Amino acid sequence: MINMPTWQRYLDAQFGPPQPGQYRAQPEDFWVDEQLDFIPEAHGEHLWLRVEKRNQTTLDVVNTLSRLCGVTPRDIGYSGMKDRIAVTRQWLSVHLPGRDAPADLEQSLKSLGVTVVEQVRHPRKLKRGVHRTNRFVLRISGEAIHQEGFIRRWETLCQHGVPNYFGPQRFGPDGRNLQRAEALLNRGWRKRDDRQGMMLSTARSFLFNELLSERLADGTWCQPLAGDTLMLDGTQSVFNIEQADDTLSARAAALDIHPTGILWGVGEPSQGEIAGYESRLLQQYAALCEGLERSGVKQARRALRMRLLEPQLTWEAEAVRLSFALPRGSFATAVLSELIAVS
Structure with missing residues (x-):
């Protein structure tokens, strides 16, 4: 059986391996917002919901919507899978031809830890991979952020990818x-x-x-x-x-x-x-x-x-907040692995 290797890091040759650090001590330390590059058309058979979830997977929300709306999971679309231990916002669609969503849908979702931020109709199901970017706000702490070269590591990633x-x-x-x-x-x-x-x-x-x-x-x-x-x-x-x-x-x-x-x-x-x-x-x-x-x-x-899009670094008390966007399909954990050794 293949065992997971340790893959080469970019910054180690210049700065040495990163020091230990922590992220996701709580879900609020890992925030993700899915960004579409188009606006739903405000009519059609599919109800599109922009939701905020905490400590749940995307498939957890799919199954919840399936039960509450009386449809099969195949009638629900989503563009990307979002992290569980995080606070994430993303779009999902529910096929509801000729009928409205249950009147208490928002309240029922909220009682289960899912907040509806926005809802709108659209003619088509939400397909996988149609969002353009994901916006991340990450809070990290530990020895790594006090390392002499930490800021230079971050600036190198911003400059060179x-x-x-x-x-x-x-x-x-x-x-x-x-x-x-x-x-x-x-x-x-x-x-x-x-x-x-x-x-x-x-x-x-x-x-x-x-x-x-x-x-x-x-x-x-x-x-x-x-x-x-x-x-x-x-x-x-x-x-x-x-x-x-x-x-x-x-x-x-x-x-x-x-x-x-x-x-x-x-x-x-x-x-x-x-x-x-x-x-x-x-x-x-x-x-x-x-x-x-x-x-x-x-x-x-x-x-x-x-490439890191609109990168920002903000110092907090004993922590650093990083903000950036990535193309769909790219992983924020790949950025973190260049900055901290997860402890």
């Missing part, structure tokens, strides 16, 4: 989701065994993190290489290059474009220098790679680097 690792929550406690994914792919993936595709996602996330760690170790994680697929900052638009040049290097240094890594699946192999990274993944983790290909999941790309 952050390794876009999938966070530890993707892999479950002690990496058990990864071991479950490995076992499932070894015996042959079937939809009925993985309804939400979480095991496929876990395996692809692990392979991506492995590739990112290697490119961090050799210093190429934010530099275009021959055969790279590059992503435009703030979008999912990608383009392939045969060779890197000074213009592309300058755009990468300005955080305008980012190298990407493979999300393993069925597709054409990369060329040039990038082919070497992917062939090493295949050699080391053949069962995962081949199992993903047999599942039929399509190959995709993910940026190796994320």
Whole structure:
């Protein structure tokens, strides 16, 4: 069975490993607000609810709405999964064609720890991954924030970006989701065994993190290489290059474009220098790679680097409050891992 490795950090070479720190001592220390880039149309069969939850998962709220509205969980849409030990705001949709929501819906949700911040109708169900960014406000404390280089660590991340690792929550406690994914792919993936595709996602996330760690170790994680697929900052638009040049290097240094890594699946192999990274993944983790290909999941790309949007740091009594936004699918825990060693 694959054991969870320790992946390369960006700032260790310059500042050494971070000192111990704490975050999420209470849910209010980890605040997340999901940001759409469009406005619901105020009419239609779907009731869209912007809710605030505390100490609950997104699926907990889905199941609650299903029961209160008398619909199936499949009639409820959401864009992203939000943390449990946190205070989070996100949108969900409920398919209610030709009828209103229960009159006491807001009151019933509030009694269960879910506050309706806003509600509006829209013609379509909320689909996965349609939000643009997540806004985070994190409160951290401990030895790390008193470390001499703490502010310089933060400023370096703001200036040069952050390794876009999938966070530890993707892999479950002690990496058990990864071991479950490995076992499932070894015996042959079937939809009925993985309804939400979480095991496929876990395996692809692990392979991506492995590739990112290697490119961090050799210093190429934010530099275009021959055969790279590059992503435009703030979008999912990608383009392939045969060779890197000074213009592309300058755009990468300005955080305008980012190298990407493979999300393993069925597709054409990369060329040039990038082919070497992917062939090493295949050699080391053949069962995962081949199992993903047999599942039929399509190959995709993910940026190796994320840019902190509107970053702010505020000192409090014995704590620091960090505020920033990240593109959807990026993890705030990847930012924290560069600043503190979780104790």
